[in-house]
Amino acid sequence: MAGLRQRFSNLDIINQVDGFPNASTHPALHAERLSTLTPFTHGSYILGYLLPSVVAALKNAALSGTHWAFTNNTVTLAGTSSSERSAHIAATLAAWRAAGTFAVLKCWRNELYTVYCPPEHEFLHMERSACALFGVVTYGVHMTVYTVCPDASIKLWTPRRNPAKETYGGLLDNTVAGGMPEGLTPLETLVKESAEEASLPEALVRKNARSVGCVSYFYLRHKSAGGEEGLLQPEVEYCYDMEVDESVVPAPGDDEVQEFNLWGVEKVQEEIALGSFKPNCAMVLIDFFIRRGILNPENEPDYIEIVSRLHRRFEFPTR
Amino acid sequence: MAGLRQRFSNLDIINQVDGFPNASTHPALHAERLSTLTPFTHGSYILGYLLPSVVAALKNAALSGTHWAFTNNTVTLAGTSSSERSAHIAATLAAWRAAGTFAVLKCWRNELYTVYCPPEHEFLHMERSACALFGVVTYGVHMTVYTVCPDASIKLWTPRRNPAKETYGGLLDNTVAGGMPEGLTPLETLVKESAEEASLPEALVRKNARSVGCVSYFYLRHKSAGGEEGLLQPEVEYCYDMEVDESVVPAPGDDEVQEFNLWGVEKVQEEIALGSFKPNCAMVLIDFFIRRGILNPENEPDYIEIVSRLHRRFEFPTR
Secondary structure: OHHHOOOOOHHHHHHHHOOOOOOOOOHHHHHHHHOOOEEEEEOOEEEEEEOHHHHHHHHHOOOHHHHEEEEOOEEEEOOOOHHHHHHHHHHHHHHHHHHOOOHHHHHOOOOEEEEEOOOOOEEEEEEHHHHHHHOOOEEEEEEEEEEEOOOOOEEEEEEEEOOOOOOOOOOEOOOEEEEOOOOOOHHHHHHHHHHHHHOOOHHHHHHHOEEEEEEEEEEEOOHHHOOOOOOEEEEEEEEEEEEOOOOOOOOOOOOOEEEEEEEEHHHHHHHHHOOOEOHHHHHHHHHHHHHOOOOOOOOOOOHHHHHHHOEOOOOOOOO | OHHHOOOOOHHHHHHHHOOOOOOOOOHHHHHHHHOOOEEEEEOOEEEEEEOHHHHHHHHHOOOHHHHEEEEOOEEEEOOOOHHHHHHHHHHHHHHHHHHOOOHHHHHOOOOEEEEEOOOOOEEEEEEHHHHHHHOOOEEEEEEEEEEEOOOOOEEEEEEEEOOOOOOOOOOEOOOEEEEOOOOOOHHHHHHHHHHHHHOOOHHHHHHHOEEEEEEEEEEEOOHHHOOOOOOEEEEEEEEEEEEOOOOOOOOOOOOOEEEEEEEEHHHHHHHHHOOOEOHHHHHHHHHHHHHOOOOOOOOOOOHHHHHHHOEOOOOOOOO
């Protein structure tokens, strides 16, 4: 009965992850979408877009008059330093959390993310689960750990997420993946997550993990992400590959992962097509397959669109 | 006196190649630029943008009334098949060439490029040197051939273009690079160019060249490209890497290349910073360095912007 199950092309997967309209290719759709949103700005910079429900909640928030300003169809945050702005955000979030204003804050992580403005400069810190309410860019690291067989074919270490996890429970994932908390560089985040999630030793990762680029996409959050549907999540994932020999076997180090499987390329591609992967992790694997020539211009009809959409350019300042 | 010479960052190089304003990040600049251009359209598709000088010349062209239509601030081409449309373009170009209307047509190549519309469907063929007059997307292949030393460091085979070449004469280039003519796939183009430009045997290339992605950018042509300055050239370059051992030594196979040098990464990066490379070839090398972790988020401050701008998404239908 497998034929009854929907099959996704690689471009379908990209469309699931990079769902916000593009100003170049779909200017009318993009303008229509923007007309429903309010920019969260600082000077001439747009930090993110706010849904009407968030603007309304900001206007109602305790201290709103002191911390938030609403002018010219933009929202701005008061404060002259990162610590002052971060404190204002924290106060607003505490009020929302206490009032149960947004379901997404029930996934409270107690982990701070950094928002950059101007580019490469820390602007404020914000609780991880709140980022999608403000539509600000978030950052993570993803690593594909693989072995090369004697016949040169590749096998990928593929974890299944704990089915009990509230976000994307039971779906397949990249070998290592995690959000980038305040204060850590991509490499330091990778070392930490590799130990926590996959029990990979620090020395091994520092020696053998290879930085290979980043993917970026503008995600419209699905219900399985936790919290309200349709929240805006522009995201950059720093990508790493690590080739290992058979002696290296990832093992769950915390409760994030249920099990690790070592699967060939065909099996991984089949599971991508069946929608078994957390969508942004499928995207990281598509990038891996492109860089290794497994997907190439001779066998992937949507090659150019896929490669460009793996690397969306944002209108927001980034790290 | 080296200190007197300008040094370019990697982002400076990207800016040289991807010079057309981006609708997402610079909407005002983008709109201002578009207001000076006329879209060359087919139905709801934009095939390219036309400069005022080109629109004026189209209106003057012999047969203009039959072949070209000017309505609603767009230009359209008559014809119900690729061969009919290609014949119309050829007639217009023959008239312009005879009259000396555009300097860029003095670089006539006698080589046909394919324009796609809708995406992945052949719409017409056009003489290579005329593509920048119509602002249509062009395609090429670039291959980086390299050796890995016993200490794991990399050396890249780096050609210098024939100083007598009218386009970018004397500048450094990728090991193999060439435009994709009508009728050939990227891989077949690569095989052909590898033999012609670098004397690399077909069997070696078919066995060892690895497809690794593509770069895409919207180039505003510099004088050194030949012909009028400021012509519009959106371009996709399919990228390949090929690792070889010391026994493989590329050698000029035609008059395109003066010499090949096997240079370490540091030397290549130095020459990129000095502006010694043909700019889009420097971009292909930046992509190579990113995929190999030589440029990474810990040492390249503009990492995210560079990675996204190596992969511009076009508003035009592509191959």
